[in-house]
Amino acid sequence: MRTAYSVENVRAAERAAMARLPEGALMQRAAAGLAAACAGLLPRVYGARVVLLVGPGDNGGDALYAGARLARRGAAVTAVPADPGRVHPGGLAALRAAGGRLSAAVPDRADLVVDGLLGIGGQGGLRPAAAALAERIPPGAPVVAVDLPSGVDADTGEVAGAAVRADTTVTFGAYKTGLLVDPGAALAGEVRLVDIGLDPAALGTPAAAALEDADLPTLLPRPGAASDKYSRGVVGVVAGSAQYPGAAVLAVAGALRGGAGAVRYVGPAHEEVLARYPETLVGRGRVQAWVVGPGLGGDRAAEAAQALAEPVPVLVDADGLRGLDPAVLRARTAPTLLTPHAGEAAALLGVPRADVESGRLAAVRELAGRFGAVVLLKGSTTLVCDGRGPVRVNPTGTPWLATAGSGDVLSGLAGSLLAAGLPAADAASAAAYLHGLAAGRAAAGAPLLAQEVAAALPAAWRAVQGS
Incomplete structure (x- = not known):
């Protein structure tokens, strides 16, 4: 887990x-790692034109020392300070x-x-002088951010003003939360961690954690020789309506997988x-978990209340x-x-949707605390919060998942994992991971349907199990 x-x-x-x-040892270690990453991104170092955007703090120092290493290898290095004084x-x-x-x-x-304009202590977006430098980055030039893109809040991923969009972020010692959570994560590009010797x-x-493939086998249920369909768990699905019958089909599809x-x-x-x-199976009966809500319509609140009881x-x-x-609750x-999703979270919190989109970490924590529940906040960065441990950040997925019905598949999948006995935070995290992995495989860079996500779940499951 990252x-x-x-x-x-x-x-x-x-x-x-x-x-x-x-x-000075920490800064030299950081500069060495940064210089190595920069060198690896250049076709060749000798003769390369490298521009350093330099702020007044330690990130500026890291950039300058890294630039010195590149200059000694023959690069033409130019440093442009936001504040020459x-x-x-x-x-x-x-x-x-x-x-x-x-x-x-x-x-x-x-x-x-x-980009060495701001460090992890920067808040509130770029100041005018730094923003002016960022606006003049030559078109098409690859951008490497030092520790995190300038203008991104390191603790939340929020972007309160102008910010640098990086192709690669070289971060030191440990991942910062804002590198994992949108909108900051979307500005970070590929994130590379440099070990500088922190204990x-x-x-x-x-503060946050992201699952990796190696974490999934310890979470996913695996039947034993004596298992039967009831000991493996039965999940009930209360979903669909005359207007939205497909939501029921898709939620059941996810649950079956x-x-x-x-x-x-x-x-x-x-x-x-x-x-x-x-x-x-059709009709009420004993279950180990319920999934309530996809395509339910507005006239079946009593059924939802019955499940919650x-x-x-x-x-x-x-x-x-x-x-x-x-x-x-x-x-x-x-x-x-x-x-x-963000719109539903905004309605639950009584705030504009834009507030949730720009402050996803704060929103998921507030929801978990207010409702005493585990919350999976869907979106460009899907977050899972149980109100106690680190917020889990889902690293899988594709923009093509923004399609009708994909959330219904996710709900069925997570509900099935609940019925199989996983704790709610693990069920949510594993479901989001598999759902995103399946979508990426099914889409392969093209539009996809929600039913294709469900169909790709077995292959995603096998991939993380190594079989």
């Missing part, structure tokens, strides 16, 4: 490292000694641009469901989210999993 940390925790770990290392003195001296130069203007051409224990508790032994459907779309999936895990999605009472003894 873990990310708050600025406060990273700063504490850096202070601990600096106390036991020679002065505040440039890291040691870094500037090293660059000049290596043959680099200082300029008041960004050159018209560059083979590589290094993992000194970093403390992660999710590891539970059986799927029980309750709703008016039973003919459509059985025509597509004759394996489905049962002492089993319940996933609530789509129409089931309307008018949810936090007191009802907080009084439940069994886990509740909410799976809103």
Whole structure:
């Protein structure tokens, strides 16, 4: 699992490292890693035109020292300070000694641009002078950000004003939360971690974490020789309506692919469901988890309330989210999993949708705390929060997932994992991971249908299981 940390925790770990290392050692390690990454992105270093956008802080120093290393290898390095009166003195001296130069203007051409304008302490977007430099980055020049793109909030991924869009971000010591969460993640490009010798224990508790393929086998259910369809779990699906029968079909499709032994459907779309999936049980009965809400319409609130009254895990999605009472959810003894998209999250919180989109981390934490539930916030960065541990960030997916019905498949899949016995946060995280992986495989760079995501789930499951 890839873990990310708050600025406060990273700063504490850096202070601990600096106390036991020679002065300047951390910056030199960072500069060496940055220079190596830059060199790897250039067809050749000798003769390459490298432009450094330099702020007054340590990120500017990292960029200058890295530029000095590149200059010693024959690159033509030009540093452009945002504030000529505040440039890291040691870094500037090293660059000049290596043959680099200082300029008041960004050159018209560059083979590589290094963004060292702001560090992890920067907030509120770029100031005018720095923004003016970022606007003059030569078109087509690859951009490497130092630690994180300037203008991105390192703790939240929020972008409050002008910011740099990087092709590659070279981050030091530990991942920062803002590199994993949109909109900041979308500006970071490929993220490369450089080890500068921070003590993992000194970093403390992660603020966020992203699953990796190796984490999935420990989460996904695997039947044993004595398993039967009931011991593997039965998931109930309350979904669909006369207007939206397809939502029921898609939710059942995801549920059938999710590891539970059986799927029980309750709703008016039973003919459509059985025509597509004759394996489905129809009508109420004993279940180990419920999925409530996809395509439900506005006249079946009583069925949603009935599911929430049962002492089993319940996933609530789509129409089931309307008018949810936090007191009802907080009084439940069994886990509740909410799976809103940004618009639904905004309605639950009583804020504009734009506030959720720009502050996804704050929104998912607020929802989890207010409703006493695990929350899976869908979107360009899907987040899972249980209100206690690190927020989980889903790294898989494709923009083609923004298609009708894909959320219904995800709900069925996550509900099935709940019925199979996974804790709500694990069920949500594993479902989002598999769902995104399946979508990427099914799309292969082209538009896809939600039913194709469901059909690709077995291949995604096998891929992460290594079989």
